[in-house]
Amino acid sequence: MLFATPKLSRDLQQRLETLDARRAALGARVGTPTPWNGTLRRQVRAESAESSIAIEGFSVPPTEIAALVSGQMVPDPEDTDRMALVAYGRAMEHVAVMAVDPGFRWYDRVILDLHFDACGFQRDKRPGLWRDHPIGVTSPSGNGMAYVGPDAQSVPKLMGQVVSWLHKGDPHAHQVVRAAMAHLHLVSVHPFSDGNGRLSRIVQSLVLARDGILAPEFGSIEQHLHEHTAGYYAVLQEVQSGSYQPDRDATPWIEFCLAAHLEQVDRRMEQLEAAARRWQALEYLVAARGWPDRLVIVLERSLVGGAERAAYAAEADVSLPTASGDLRRLADAGFVEQQGRTRNTRYVATALLREQLDAR
Known part of the structure; x- marks a missing residue:
């Protein structure tokens, strides 16, 4: 059994309509060729990757982030912080390919391979394989468990249900809602020994990217989740209530993700405008x-x-x-x-x- 996609209130529906208009405007802007789009894409891709790994405690110097994600810098394989960033960037490159694949179909191997992409440097964490042991998430306060995942024996069956849902479940739900639910399903099953949060955010981005409006880097909400990590964990705890209880109401989670998308799309618009101003200033400097x-x-x-x-x-x-x-x-x-x-x-x-x- 999985969480049910909640029925949306009129207020949430109106906010989704607002988001649709803003995402369409952003999609039109980033789809228009400009000399600065390439650099902006690299910047946004790097920011999203760094934000996601930072949620899980990895740390990379700000001056190296874009160079590592773009492949300009090659990290020491023993440097887990930098390797986490590079691996996440690689997984998102895979997402970008699958987003435009006309023959794409959801299989369990899609999720397993994305996990291997993102966590392959953690060989002791069984990258690309379902966990075979109990798992729990320590409370941010360090006092006890905030969440205990379902038994390992039930993971393959539950993930089969998740994959089936990704393929054909709630086909009429708004894509932002489906993406949020995909994130919730994965992070609640907690199917891996490590990297469950990373993988849930990656799959959320893939669901969004498959709608064709925005490239993965422009549609993701990793930065917002990093900047509001306490709220991110709090709403998951509210919905999950400490253990796998898919009969609970997922509305608070949808509300949180929608607020993140609204904030993030405005941020991307501001970055586009800043990139245009920066390019014009550089043109003046060079011409002078x-x-x-x-x-x-x-x-x-x-x-x-x-x-x-x-x-x-x-x-x-x-x-x-x-x-x-x-x-x-x-x-x-x-x-x-x-x-x-x-x-x-x-x-x-x-x-x-x-x-x-x-x-x-």
């Missing part, structure tokens, strides 16, 4: 110095996670020697500085560049 227009690309990259020579050369459609010359010119001007060596070399914006943009 008589530099080639392409340098806007590398300056933009330097501000968001750092610029890597080969990636810049590919985006600007120039040779590697030309890219190297461009980077030297910007370094000599004091706008970028080199960080790292060999495979992890990148060029990041200096305080001078940021001051120049702030002055605009």
Whole structure:
């Protein structure tokens, strides 16, 4: 038995209609080609991945997040914090592929493979396999258990029900509601030895991305969940009441997720507008110095996670020697500085560049 998708009040329905209008507007904006969209996508993807792993206690320096998620930096395999970020980013890349696959179908292996993507670096946690032992979630206060999952023996059957529901359950429910319920089903069954929260958020993003309105990185709510972690845990505890009780009312959870989506879509709109302003300021800076227009690309990259020579050369459609010359010119001007060596070399914006943009 799974949680029933609740009947929505008129107020919730109206808020969903408001969200639909805002998501459609955001989808139109991000679907319109602009020179800054690529960097913004990398930024948003990195922020979402970092937010999700931070909920579970992993921590990565802010200056490295975008570079790690984009593959510009390669982490030490023994560094679990950075590996968690890279693995989550890889899982979300998988989500992006499945979101546009015309032959996609929900199977248990979809969920198991996404878990392996996100938790494969934790070999002792049986990545890609259902748990075979009891499990509980410690209370945030550290006093006792906040939640005890169903018996391990019931996990395969319950996950079979979840997969069946994902395939054809509540087909007329709003996609945001279905995504929230998918999250609730998974986190309540708690089917894995570890990474259940990560996997639940990833599957929620996949359900949303399958509706075709927004790319996974723009439709996810990880940042809101991270910034409101206490509220996130509190509403789950309210709905779950300490153990697997799928006859309980899931309405508070739907209300919480809807509020998260409304806040998140407004945040993304603000980021789009900020990206446009930043690009225009960089264009002015480059033109005022008589530099080639392409340098806007590398300056933009330097501000968001750092610029890597080969990636810049590919985006600007120039040779590697030309890219190297461009980077030297910007370094000599004091706008970028080199960080790292060999495979992890990148060029990041200096305080001078940021001051120049702030002055605009």
